[in-house]
Each structure stands twice: as structure tokens, then as C-alpha cells.
Amino acid sequence: MGCFTLKKANTTAAFLLCGMCASYGITPNKLVSGGLPAHTGATTTDYLTDGYLTNWKSSSAKEIALNVGEGPQKLLINWESFGDCAWATDFTSGCGHSGVALSNFKILTSANSTDGTDGDWEVAATIQNNPVMARGVTIDFAGKSWFKIASEGDVGKILEIEAFDMSAGGTDTWFFMGTSISQMGIKQQDTDSTTAQLIHAKFPEYTPAMLRGGIGCINSTEVVEHLNEYLEYAGNVKFWAIEMGTNDAWGGGDWNLNTYVSNMQTIIDSAKAHGITPVIARIIATDSAKAGWQINPAFLKAVDKLVENNDLPQGPDFYSYFKEHPELLASDGVHPNAETKGGQAMHHLWAEALAPLYAVGDTAAKTPDSSTTLKATSTFMVPRIYAQGKSIFVEGNLLNATSVTLVSATGQLISQKALSKNYGQVQFENIPTGQYIVIIRGKNAVQTSIVRAK
Structure with missing residues (x-):
């Protein structure tokens, strides 16, 4: 998975970095x-x-x-x-x-x-x-x-x-739109826990309603052609978790890139118009030794830009993970392998990516005075969160922060540090390799960030 590190920011940028988490409170x-x-x-x-x-x-x-x-x-x-x-x-x-x-x-x-x-x-x-x-x-x-x-x-x-x-008025409702990658990995293949069950284990208050919507061979053009049906039959959920692009990018070229970007923007715009928040996964990598081709980097850049330009929550990075773990792909080098738990990995990656939305909590149940939006003020600027070796650091002005918590991607509490003064740095040492979520809580603010210890 990619390493998502918050940088020191000015007032506007700081609000954007964590304001998005609060705006999607579930x-x-x-x-x-x-x-x-x-x-x-x-x-x-x-x-x-x-x-x-x-x-x-x-x-x-x-x-x-x-x-x-x-x-x-x-x-x-x-x-x-x-x-x-x-x-x-x-x-x-x-x-x-x-x-x-x-x-x-x-x-x-x-x-x-x-x-x-x-x-x-x-x-x-x-x-x-x-x-x-x-x-x-x-x-x-x-x-x-x-x-x-x-x-x-x-x-x-x-x-x-x-x-x-x-x-x-629950909003913890999810439709997993996808190709055969999702048809197999999210529904068809065995897993120790579904994405919904992993979220519930990590955040017991939540029990996501999860609909599986993968269709083998479908591409973004065919989704757009049937967008009215998607909206009719899955338009009453609040989030669309989208895995789309393998069939658009098939063969490794970029000849279909502009069409893909246009189609994805249409899907995003239509979802938002119906009160649905899209969360888009980075396209899964192939095992190029078996498939004979790899996803063109232009498609990955396009996904990243769509997420950034449309102010969307960050989805899972299927590309980086499966590029590092080709053993989780089937003999065709494209689809998740049931025997090696490729589908199980997809459920866990979705849960990891969505965890920050749940860590923020239910903003609808909070009064304005207890809003979880992180306001960039002189007393609670966005800290810098990064990994260095087997340590994770939180640096910056933490004057109004009350605690810094480190949890694993599967919900296990690693460490929690209560703060009683202006700490310039909080450090978690000897952390095993893996992806973690750092949660900084203040009197009137919450910040979450995903970081990977190598």
C-alpha cells in the first residue's frame, strides 16, 4: 500500500486535509x-x-x-x-x-x-x-x-x-461496483472476514450494509451505458466503492485513457448528484510475467487525479499491493487467486482504506461545538505524521491534542499516548512492518492519517 503522509500546511490546506474526513462522517x-x-x-x-x-x-x-x-x-x-x-x-x-x-x-x-x-x-x-x-x-x-x-x-x-x-437515518450503506476483479474477490472467493465484518471488528458501533456489484468483463463505457440502472437499483446507498479500469486498460496501452477518464467523471458526477459519495480504488496490478502486460501508469495517474480533483476519500491502492504480492493473483496474472487468498486481501485493503472515515465518528450525532472537523488554528495546526524505519513520528503543535493513538490496519490497538502538555513530537518505536492508522484527538477536533512502517 502507498504511504499517505500529511505535510505541514497552511490554514487552507490544513482544513482540506482533515475537513474531508468530517464531511463524510457516517x-x-x-x-x-x-x-x-x-x-x-x-x-x-x-x-x-x-x-x-x-x-x-x-x-x-x-x-x-x-x-x-x-x-x-x-x-x-x-x-x-x-x-x-x-x-x-x-x-x-x-x-x-x-x-x-x-x-x-x-x-x-x-x-x-x-x-x-x-x-x-x-x-x-x-x-x-x-x-x-x-x-x-x-x-x-x-x-x-x-x-x-x-x-x-x-x-x-x-x-x-x-x-x-x-x-x-443511517448512512453506513455501501455498493461495491466493479469488474470481474470484484465479482471474484469481493463475492465469489472465500475470506476470513468481509469488509463490513472487518469494519465492525475495528469500530463496533458500525455494521456496514454491503452490496456486492461486480460484473465480469464490464468496462467504464458499459457502466455509463447502464448508469440509470445502477442508480435505480443501487442509488439508495450513500457510498459507491468502485473498482474499475482493468478492462479499460487491458493490454497495457493508453489508447483508451481519455474515454476512461471521461466515463469515470460521468460516474462520479452522477453519483454525487444522487447524494452518493464515490470511493475509487487504484486499478489492480497484473502479474506481467503471466499476463504479458501491466497497467499503463497513465491510468494510475488518472485515478489519482480524479480522486484529487473531485475531493473524494482515498480508496485502496490495489496496484501497489498486488504488484508487491503477485502470488495473490491467479494463473492468468490478472484476477485474484482464491487459493492464495487474493479476494481476502481485497476485503482487508478496502477495510484499511475506509477506516479513516469511521475513525472520525458519527458527525451527524455531534453538536457544532463537538465537530470533528480539524480546524487549522494557531493552537492546533495539522501535525506532520511519517514513518522512518520501524518508528512512526507525529510532529508539530499538539497544544490542544488530548491523545495520540496508533492502531493496526485490522483494528488492533498498538499504543495510546495521553497528552497533557505541548509535545513537539510523539514517537512509536519498534513497530512491525505494515500499515497503521494514527488518530489525534483534541478537545474539538480529530485527525486521522494512514502511514506505513517499512
């Missing part, structure tokens, strides 16, 4: 269905709510009911279907995709059912002609305790159902 939406039994008529299952896609246990029951209990006023119901793991079957001409989506059904709610079949039920939502394999729908749930998906036709193979409490 409001939690609690997962209320995790591990609950899913009632499918006379039987119950536990694999539909276990949080894992790769046990490959699915249900084709026409009615699936869950009792999440009373309390939530609104629920977000997410579901994942199987197929060939592509999000949509007809968005690209490069690959043939197959699968039956959960297409025509109702979501019903009940306050007095005891087993998912008896009691009184009301229709909370009606879905018709849904073509995608993962989607979320928000319903009213005040006074209810059960919800049920009741299908009118073939339901295909349902892998997972999740329900999130949206009563507080």
Missing part, C-alpha cells in the same frame, strides 16, 4: 438480523443470516420470514442472490452471465406473528421486475417485529438476507 445503521433463524415455512435456516456468501448454501423458498423484534422504526432489507456471482446478467457483451434474480415479490411486516406464517401481515413494499442479484429496500417498521419476503415466481438461489435499523 451515521451507524445497526444490523438487527445477524444470526437470527430464517423461517421458510415448516423449517428454519441459519445460513441466510450468517454474514457469509461463500458457504454456498442457498434457499429457493417462496416465503422467508425473520423476527428482528420491536424497536426499529425503519428497516433496510438487503439480499444477495447466487447466479454466477455477477451483479447483473446483461450489462456487458464481453461475458455471458447467468442467474435468476429475486424479481417479483412483496415485503410484508407483522406485529403479532409467532412463526412467520400466522398472524396479521401488511404489505410494506412491492418489487417488480428486479434484474440484479443484490439490492436493498427501505421499509416502514414502526410497531412491527417480523418481516417476510413473499415471492410470486422463481426466486433463484438466495444466499443472504440482512436487516438494518435505519431509524436514525
Whole structure:
């Protein structure tokens, strides 16, 4: 991964460096269905709510009911279907995709059912002609305790159902748009934990709602051609985590660069117009010895410039990581390797990249006096954070800082130093090689930064 070091800055630059973190503060939406039994008529299952896609246990029951209990006023119901793991079957001409989506059904709610079949039920939502394999729908749930998906036709193979409490206006909702790299790595391949589970382990208050949207062979032009459908079926989430560019940059040339940049800007503009924040990953490196080509550096520079020009949060650097770890790529030298945990690495890299957004906390729940925006004043200027060998340094005016915390990329607390005076420097020594998050907390400010110890 790249090393992201904050430099000493003037007032304007300092605000931009950490102001962005606060502007994307995430409001939690609690997962209320995790591990609950899913009632499918006379039987119950536990694999539909276990949080894992790769046990490959699915249900084709026409009615699936869950009792999440009373309390939530609104629920977000997410579901994942199987197929060939592509999000949509007809968005690209490069690959043939197959699968039956959960297409025509109702979501019903009940306050007095005891087993998912008896009691009184009301229709909370009606879905018709849904073509995608993962989607979320928000319903009213005040006074209810059960919800049920009741299908009118073939339901295909349902892998997972999740329900999130949206009563507080949760914004911790994510759609992972991508190519076959994401189709395989984010959904199809085994992992110790998903990105959402890694975030929850690091920040227990948060349980991200995560929809997988990878499609093999798709390129940015085809995404733009189907942008209305992306917005219709994944436009109600707050963040789009985007992995896009391998097929645009295929072969190692730059002949398609201008088209790619134009398409990505269209995707960014459309997402922002719908209240969605894009987070873009740097294009994954190939193993050029096997693939016979490598991503042209011009595409990487283009991604970096798109992120900078559009003031977007920093996404994961798939290029640098997989360039250093070609063993995580398959025999074609392009796709993540399931046997060597290439997909697992992608989940961890996404979690590392998104961690600073969660470290800031829920800005919507804070009063103006407790804003987490780092204001560049004479008493709390942006410090310099950098690694040197196996030490990490925090330097600068820390007069109003109360603590400096170092955590690993997987959420383990490494060290926390409480500050009681104006420290010119804080040092963490003998740090193992890896990526870390430095969190500086002040009375009215929080700063986070990612740094890598070599």
C-alpha cells in the first residue's frame, strides 16, 4: 500500500486535509438480523443470516420470514442472490452471465406473528421486475417485529438476507461496483472476514450494509451505458466503492485513457448528484510475467487525479499491493487467486482504506461545538505524521491534542499516548512492518492519517 503522509500546511490546506474526513462522517445503521433463524415455512435456516456468501448454501423458498423484534422504526432489507456471482446478467457483451434474480415479490411486516406464517401481515413494499442479484429496500417498521419476503415466481438461489435499523437515518450503506476483479474477490472467493465484518471488528458501533456489484468483463463505457440502472437499483446507498479500469486498460496501452477518464467523471458526477459519495480504488496490478502486460501508469495517474480533483476519500491502492504480492493473483496474472487468498486481501485493503472515515465518528450525532472537523488554528495546526524505519513520528503543535493513538490496519490497538502538555513530537518505536492508522484527538477536533512502517 502507498504511504499517505500529511505535510505541514497552511490554514487552507490544513482544513482540506482533515475537513474531508468530517464531511463524510457516517451515521451507524445497526444490523438487527445477524444470526437470527430464517423461517421458510415448516423449517428454519441459519445460513441466510450468517454474514457469509461463500458457504454456498442457498434457499429457493417462496416465503422467508425473520423476527428482528420491536424497536426499529425503519428497516433496510438487503439480499444477495447466487447466479454466477455477477451483479447483473446483461450489462456487458464481453461475458455471458447467468442467474435468476429475486424479481417479483412483496415485503410484508407483522406485529403479532409467532412463526412467520400466522398472524396479521401488511404489505410494506412491492418489487417488480428486479434484474440484479443484490439490492436493498427501505421499509416502514414502526410497531412491527417480523418481516417476510413473499415471492410470486422463481426466486433463484438466495444466499443472504440482512436487516438494518435505519431509524436514525443511517448512512453506513455501501455498493461495491466493479469488474470481474470484484465479482471474484469481493463475492465469489472465500475470506476470513468481509469488509463490513472487518469494519465492525475495528469500530463496533458500525455494521456496514454491503452490496456486492461486480460484473465480469464490464468496462467504464458499459457502466455509463447502464448508469440509470445502477442508480435505480443501487442509488439508495450513500457510498459507491468502485473498482474499475482493468478492462479499460487491458493490454497495457493508453489508447483508451481519455474515454476512461471521461466515463469515470460521468460516474462520479452522477453519483454525487444522487447524494452518493464515490470511493475509487487504484486499478489492480497484473502479474506481467503471466499476463504479458501491466497497467499503463497513465491510468494510475488518472485515478489519482480524479480522486484529487473531485475531493473524494482515498480508496485502496490495489496496484501497489498486488504488484508487491503477485502470488495473490491467479494463473492468468490478472484476477485474484482464491487459493492464495487474493479476494481476502481485497476485503482487508478496502477495510484499511475506509477506516479513516469511521475513525472520525458519527458527525451527524455531534453538536457544532463537538465537530470533528480539524480546524487549522494557531493552537492546533495539522501535525506532520511519517514513518522512518520501524518508528512512526507525529510532529508539530499538539497544544490542544488530548491523545495520540496508533492502531493496526485490522483494528488492533498498538499504543495510546495521553497528552497533557505541548509535545513537539510523539514517537512509536519498534513497530512491525505494515500499515497503521494514527488518530489525534483534541478537545474539538480529530485527525486521522494512514502511514506505513517499512
